[in-house]
Amino acid sequence: MNDKKNFSVLGRIDPEYIEEAEAYSVPSKKKNEGDRVETKRRSARRSRNIKRAAGLAAAAVVFCGVCVAVQLSGAFSARKEAFGGESDNAYASEAAGTGDADSAPSGGRPSGDGTADIGGGPDTELGEGGGEGAGDDCSDSADSSESASSSESSGSAD
Amino acid sequence: MTDEEIVEMYFSRNQTALNATAEKYGGFLRAVSFNILHSASDAEECVSDTYLACWSTVPPTRPRSLKAYAGTLCRNISFDRYKRLHAQKRGGGRTETLLSEIGDFLPVDGAADYDEDGAAECINAFLASLKKAERVVFVRRYWFSDDVKEIAARTGFSESKVKSMLFRLRKRLKENLVREGIGV
Numbered sequence: 583m584n585d586k587k588n589f590s591v592l593g594r595i596d597p598e599y600i601e602e603a604e605a606y607s608v609p610s611k612k613k614n615e616g617d618r619v620e621t622k623r624r625s626a627r628r629s630r631n632i633k634r635a636a637g638l639a640a641a642a643v644v645f646c647g648v649c650v651a652v653q654l655s656g657a658f659s660a661r662k663e664a665f666g667g668e669s670d671n672a673y674a675s676e677a678a679g680t681g682d683a684d685s686a687p688s689g690g691r692p693s694g695d696g697t698a699d700i701g702g703g704p705d706t707e708l709g710e711g712g713g714e715g716a717g718d719d720c721s722d723s724a725d726s727s728e729s730a731s732s733s734e735s736s737g738s739a740d
Numbered sequence: 741m742t743d744e745e746i747v748e749m750y751f752s753r754n755q756t757a758l759n760a761t762a763e764k765y766g767g768f769l770r771a772v773s774f775n776i777l778h779s780a781s782d783a784e785e786c787v788s789d790t791y792l793a794c795w796s797t798v799p800p801t802r803p804r805s806l807k808a809y810a811g812t813l814c815r816n817i818s819f820d821r822y823k824r825l826h827a828q829k830r831g832g833g834r835t836e837t838l839l840s841e842i843g844d845f846l847p848v849d850g851a852a853d854y855d856e857d858g859a860a861e862c863i864n865a866f867l868a869s870l871k872k873a874e875r876v877v878f879v880r881r882y883w884f885s886d887d888v889k890e891i892a893a894r895t896g897f898s899e900s901k902v903k904s905m906l907f908r909l910r911k912r913l914k915e916n917l918v919r920e921g922i923g924v
Contacts, residue, residue: 585823586819586823589839590856591846592863592883593883594860595863596867599875599879607894705776
């Protein structure tokens with residue numbers, strides 16, 4: 583059986599090495615030192631990761647701030663241009679000596695008859711046909727009957 | 741009591757030599773035997789057989805190191821017992837794993853016979869070329885039959901490191917043996 587032979591061959595290792603292997607033992611202090619070094623290395627890695635994350639977060643915040651600032655400045659300049667263009671027109675017309683009511687400064691719509699129509703809504707005629715229309719629409723309702731009776735009564739009174 | 745004094749007692753056929761050996765190396769021999777047999781009672785019997793073997797072989801042999809000599813005897817006796825106990829059921833145990841590892845670099849069952857002296861010489865030369873830590877790991881595994889876990893605890897290396905060290909050492913030793921004509 584070669585198992586036996588192999589085993590006995592290994593049994594013929596120099597006694598010096600056997601003594602050495604028997605005596606060899608890493609002192610527990612060294613093991614503890616190793617553990618300590620490992621712990622220190624781990625905590626250093628953790629703090630490095632935290633710093634890196636903080637740096638990334640700060641960079642992200644700065645980037646967002648810059649983006650917002652760019653957008654705000656863009657919007658501000660656009661509005662400034664819009665306001666500035668109209669006032670420039672007004673100043674230009676004033677400078678040309680045509681400062682009548684037709685040239686309203688802003689917010690109004692110049693009308694054809696020389697008045698400024700500030701309301702801006704469609705032109706409606708109230709008062710002429712409105713009452714009749716309303717009465718016709720509500721002829722079946724109780725209100726209309728009441729109004730009819732009141733007009734009758736008022737008629738009788740007349 | 742020193743090894744020389746004990747050996748002298750063996751030579752003078754003084755039976756106190758057996759007690760002195762038991763007192764000095766009893767624990768060591770029990771550990772060696774237990775690593776192979778994994779049974780305290782079997783290990784105890786093997787240790788007793790070892791004392792008897794020492795008594796019958798010293799003299800004429802004069803060991804350089806009584807510890808290593810008695811340990812080698814104990815190791816061989818324990819292995820014989822192991823083979824007898826496990827003649828029918830093989831595989832699965834720690835010793836079987838150890839034997840299969842040894843089979844990585846030395847011829848396995850059924851392979852051609854080889855020169856035992858040459859192999860022992862080659863192994864010793866190989867061990868001499870190693871760093872101390874590597875040598876300790878190798879000897880603890882293949883002479884003391886220590887478990888990887890025990891070696892890791894003793895040397896301060898991780899278990900995976902010990903395993904990879906053993907793997908590399910087996911590979912290198914196999915290359916050396918093949919070069920010397922003691923191939924697998």
